[in-house]
Amino acid sequence: MGRLTTHVLDTAHGKPGTDIRVELWSVAGERRLLRDVKTNHDGRCDKPLLEGDDFQAGEYELVFHAGDYFAAQGVEVPTPRFVDRVVLRFGIAEPDQHYHVPLLVSPWSYSTYRGS
Template sequence: MKPSALSTHVLDTANGIPAAGMALEFWRMEPVPVLLAQAVTNADGRTDAPLLSPEGFRPGRYELRFDVGGYFAARGEDAGYLGTVVINVGLREGSGHYHVPLLCSPWSYSTYRGS
């Protein structure tokens, strides 16, 4: 069985750069919501360590909460449309590494399961 873990990174698609300095939270949602980690993305738009290691992995529903509005406001850009972007994911044991990228601009975002 493949060990499971979770990582993320954020790309600022409006400016064509990694979203350095974006605050985010990582929550386990079951059986009750619990904040597991808070982080700020590094110069490459990534967290310095995985948000969920293979040792701490438990199957279930999780949320990543990205402060997209705060990131664009800190850059002096219009942040009136998006605030916190929430991505809710279901993680299964033995499914390998989960990578959740966020591609964002002040007015839109997208995500996918990366590798």
């Protein structure tokens, strides 16, 4: 059964990104909010963002509220923040597969990849 998962790594401090707000949007046609969750102590969501019949082929966005996370960590950054909300738009072509979309983030950079 296919599913969508994510996790966040704080590369500035070498630890999981805990308590980061993550929004999942469907962007196929009308933009629609599907999930609004926070990462746990391990930088992961407690359950898949999508799975089963809810996990369909299409275009999606994950919005990570990284700037708020770093502000809560006491990191001093300029206003406006260089990295604030990180928006990752991606496609699901095979909904019977596991799509893992991690975020590696610092106040100055970020990267992602399709994990397993």
